[in-house]
Amino acid sequence: MNPITRRRFLKITGTSLGAAAAAKTLSVLPGTAHALEKAAAPSGVQVIPTFCDVCFWKCGALAYVRDGKLWKVEGNPEDPLSRGRLCPRGTGGIGAHYDPDRLTSPLLRRSSRGKEEWVEVTWDEALDYIAERMQAIKAKYGPESVALFTHGIGGNFLRHAVRAYGSPNIAAPSFAQCRGPRDVGFRLTFGEDVGSPERTDIANARCIVLIGSHLGENMHNTQVQEFSEAMAAGASLIVVDPRLSVAAGKAKWYLPIKPGTDMALLLAWMNVLLRENLYDREYVAAHGFGFEQFAAGIVDFTPEWAYPETGIPPEVIRETAREMARYRPATLVHPGRHVTWYGDDAQRSRAIALLNALLGSWGRKGGFYYPQSMDVPAYPYPPYPKSEKGKVDNPNNKYPFADETLTTGIREATISGKPYPVKGWLVYATNLIHALPNEAETICALQELDLLAVVDVIPSEIAGWADVVLPESIYLERYDDLNVEWFRQPFIALRQPVVNSPHNQKPNWWIARKLADKLGLGEYFPWKDIEEYLQYRLDKAGYSFDELKRKGIIRGEKQPIYFDEGVPAEFATPSGKIEFYSLQLAQAGFDPVPQYARPAEPPPGYFRLLYGRAPVHSFSRTQSNRLLMDMLPENDVWVNADVAARRGLKSGDYVRLKNQDGVLSNRIRVKATQRIRPDCVYMVHGFGHTAKGLRFARDKGASDAQLLTRYQTDPLMGGTGMNVNFVTFELEA
């Protein structure tokens, strides 16, 4: 959530400092026994609460240590996100601690970049190397010429160090390669985004619409738990996906849409809601802006018009629109999360926002709630130096609605040297080779650098290109910054060390602090260690660090989360209303009401490459984890059964995928199935590792990222639509 939203939020919910102080006596809800008392631990067993980091959901966990060794991790019953249960990846997280392929010591490159030949060095040597080069870059080009790529809460202290050093160029793939278009589309419409964890009231929804979001494979814990509760309570489910996902298997309506045509379906749905007068007229009248122009803008998009685009028959479009209207406002059209698909993604997300607005679901039970948070002041650091040059990623505001930094924009600037050169990359916990489309461009950018330093836990592909590799302690071995969560109910969560790091790994806060020292930026790290830092923040907020260490979670008082409960219906848009018509978009030269553009067809003999998640893996980060690999050791490529038969392929055969630019994948097993349309194929992201040091993960399955040589950039906000690549099969002997 952006700061303006946060301030507004504090105002409207009355969460002043006083209210926060009053809330702290309710740190554990009455009647809830303490988690650690419940977890009856046998003697010799220690139970330590922390939160998970196998993905970014941050579930509260209880880690068990037996005879000094990490034994198991379970959900912390006190935690509103996990509710006492972890997903399989969370449970398997201990595999990261025991991974024999872990980085064990700082490494310095001893031959040319990418050769993966190293010498082990001390932490001082490694950090001196980085600091010297950072100082040289600063002297020659200015501090902005060092960029930080980072993903997740573990990057907080390095982010702080890089800001202190003077660079504003800090980017995460979670914007331009993930949820950016969604957040922009929703903010343009409601003035706020949906956040993470998403403010979706799945538990109370009576009708759920999933457009691609494959909940159940996409294993964000709370959402999956709420989803199964809603289904058990009889919610009606509509799933739109070219592939019969796990969720689609439970749907009342499954719409096997032609990939890339969701905008046509969304427009037709809204058209039906208007024509049949099924939308929430009162809600729209009270909160809408520009409704007349919007209605005029979508008048031609009938179900008959949408049919040849989407392949969804008009009656199905009508019936599903009526189904949504039947349950409104408790109808949730899920906004999705990884929405960088076709390059028109912010507008598609805006159409999803508008559909929700017609159903009156924003701010209503069963739709989108207003999340709450506790007030924990930031640590009072000296102000950061002002950057004269500004950010490098989005010159001349080319993408006017990009409100976070673009990873791919930094990459572009690194290659072109414009608007100014970028000469150093610090990379923390993001495997840019797998996370960014067009690997060749990434490698081209790397060749321009005077410094590439990577902090990772395993010898990932991006670490393989580094000049210096820094081995981090895994999340079960370290403290991180506090998680002051925005959720249905406010809470603070602590990540704390459960076991020691097995070798010479160090936590990010230690690395950031030490590097800042070597850069002469010690004043920005006035605390002696992270415990002092955490203690300070909690003291200022009036909470007890000891209590948090014991429980892992401190919960605040529940507050109103719906308009009906007293949340004021205010919208931080220019008009102060829900913008059915967007003047901001019109002024910037974009469609003020979403419009449809037909996606390109695959060349003959080619299939659109789609990809997604498996419940037991996270991105490219878990294929070295023996416990998780035991459950899914390689990915396969889903091929429509008729297509497979025509091509002489059967399930279990190995093929290579060749994309439109001639790039050939690693070998991958065919899964011939009726569960996917004949015009596309599907694979799980994250496999097909190539790094030498990943002795176990290497060559298992194929990498989707390698095949994504093309991407379509979203003109509103710079997101990279990646579902625009096509592949064909090469048979394996």
Ligand SMILES: Nc1nc2c(c(=O)[nH]1)N[C@H]1C(S)=C(S)[C@@H](COP(=O)(O)OP(=O)(O)OC[C@H]3O[C@@H](n4cnc5c(=O)[nH]c(N)nc54)[C@H](O)[C@@H]3O)O[C@H]1N2
């Ligand atoms: N287990 C697990 N869970 C995760 C993660 C993980 O790594 N592992 N990562 C988390 C993160 S950060 C994210 S962003 C989310 C991502 O998960 P989601 O937000 O659910 O998004 P995608 O991965 O894009 O969704 C892929 C689905 O979209 C379908 N699809 C592809 N093209 C189209 C199309 O044109 N139209 C429609 N309607 N559907 C299409 C695919 O068939 C597939 O079912 O998952 C989160 N949850």
Ligand SMILES: Nc1nc2c(c(=O)[nH]1)N[C@H]1C(S)=C(S)[C@@H](COP(=O)(O)OP(=O)(O)OC[C@H]3O[C@@H](n4cnc5c(=O)[nH]c(N)nc54)[C@H](O)[C@@H]3O)O[C@H]1N2
């Ligand atoms: N082709 C393709 N590209 C995608 C996606 C896709 O589905 N397909 N999904 C997109 C989405 S939705 C997202 S959110 C991004 C995700 O992108 P990333 O967050 O970059 O995901 P990973 O590829 O898993 O890279 C994470 C890296 O962090 C390392 N790591 C893990 N734990 C730690 C730790 O505790 N400390 C440190 N220092 N390092 C650690 C891992 O070893 C790995 O090298 O990718 C995006 N890009």
Ligand code: SF4
């Ligand atoms: S959803 Fe799973 S992997 Fe993600 S934080 Fe929660 S338990 Fe960990």
Ligand SMILES: [Mo]
């Ligand atoms: Mo993501």
